[in-house]
Amino acid sequence: MTTQSQGPRPSIFITGAASGIGRATAKLFANRGWFIGATDVSAAGLDTLRQESGADNIWTSALDVTDKNQLETTLGAFVSAAGGRLDVMFNNAGIGESGWFEDVPYGAALRVVQTNFIGVLNGAYAALPFLKTTPKSLMISTSSSSATYGMPRIAVYAATKFAVKGLTEALSAEWMRHGVRVADVLPGLIDTAILRSTPNRSGDAAARNDAELYANAPKSGPFRLIPPEQVAETVWAAYHGDQIHWYVPKEIGRIDQLKAFAPKMVRSRIMKAMPQLQKSDPPKS
Numbered sequence: 293m294t295t296q297s298q299g300p301r302p303s304i305f306i307t308g309a310a311s312g313i314g315r316a317t318a319k320l321f322a323n324r325g326w327f328i329g330a331t332d333v334s335a336a337g338l339d340t341l342r343q344e345s346g347a348d349n350i351w352t353s354a355l356d357v358t359d360k361n362q363l364e365t366t367l368g369a370f371v372s373a374a375g376g377r378l379d380v381m382f383n384n385a386g387i388g389e390s391g392w393f394e395d396v397p398y399g400a401a402l403r404v405v406q407t408n409f410i411g412v413l414n415g416a417y418a419a420l421p422f423l424k425t426t427p428k429s430l431m432i433s434t435s436s437s438s439a440t441y442g443m444p445r446i447a448v449y450a451a452t453k454f455a456v457k458g459l460t461e462a463l464s465a466e467w468m469r470h471g472v473r474v475a476d477v478l479p480g481l482i483d484t485a486i487l488r489s490t491p492n493r494s495g496d497a498a499a500r501n502d503a504e505l506y507a508n509a510p511k512s513g514p515f516r517l518i519p520p521e522q523v524a525e526t527v528w529a530a531y532h533g534d535q536i537h538w539y540v541p542k543e544i545g546r547i548d549q550l551k552a553f554a555p556k557m558v559r560s561r562i563m564k565a566m567p568q569l570q571k572s573d574p575p576k577s
């Protein structure tokens with residue numbers, strides 16, 4: 293844990309900051325004069341981030357978001373270093389598991405729940421006391437496009453992202469009485485390590501390798517591959533705006549609108565886009 297004190301610049305605490313969306317957000321806010329609390333289970337990734345962005349701008353600490361006590365202690369230490377303010381809490385750390393629901397081992401599914409939802413819950417409990425005492429503060433969490441219509445083959449992952457979205461909506465109302473804003477960001481397909489590190493548990497023909505996934509990523513439309521810097525810009529816009537849900541790209545929001553009155557139509561579009569969904573198992577003898 294680095295110990296330098298850099299207040300009273302505006303400050304943002306980011307989980308999952310060593311890679312992808314969290315890393316891009318840390319760099320963008322640092323470039324714009326903010327003081328960054330960058331945390332992750334990967335200490336090595338944080339070291340290179342600090343070298344790239346400057347130790348005066350980036351405070352780092354190893355942190356596993358599933359550990360509530362560790363999160364509270366780490367956030368408290370960061371807020372002290374930041375001169376007592378927490379302008380943005382960014383609950384971003386996440387992991388994936390893919391495959392048919394029944395092929396994903398129960399333990400692996402629980403790890404997704406622990407990281408993607410319990411981690412956000414831990415962040416909310418830890419951050420509220422500091423957010424309450426910082427004017428215009430915001431808690432923003434990374435949900436997903438899979439929290440528009442629940443996505444097959446990442447069922448539990450999608451369910452955790454719905455949970456994040458639900459918590460966001462509820463707290464965006466509750467925390468008005470504390471003067472704390474609450475929002476989430478719902479990215480489509482972002483070009484980060486998670487696309488490569490998410491194991492396919494079904495091992496079937498639908499398990500595309502990385503090269504194939506990239507080659508087949510749509511070149512246009514809501515699920516085109518987008519650089520993580522675009523999500524970072526959206527987090528910046530969220531701090532300076534007043535929406536609850538921030539879709540990246542914006543067209544992802546249309547799925548939510550369509551799903552509200554035609555959920556079966558959305559499901560049938562998803563099934564057409566994923567032909568393996570339509571194959572039934574051979575009859576059991």
Ligand code: NAI
Pocket residue numbers: 307308309310311312313314331332333334337355356357358384385386387407411434435436437478479480481482483484485486487489520
């Ligand atoms: P990434 O794999 O590049 O970054 C995720 C970071 O979270 C990694 O540095 C990892 O070490 C860290 N992490 C994992 N478990 C942790 C834990 N228990 N405690 C602390 N840190 C932990 O992936 P990416 O894409 O940047 O992911 C960030 C968030 O964006 C995740 O919540 C992910 O579910 C979400 N997301 C990503 C999309 C994509 O297409 N890349 C689309 C929609 C949402």
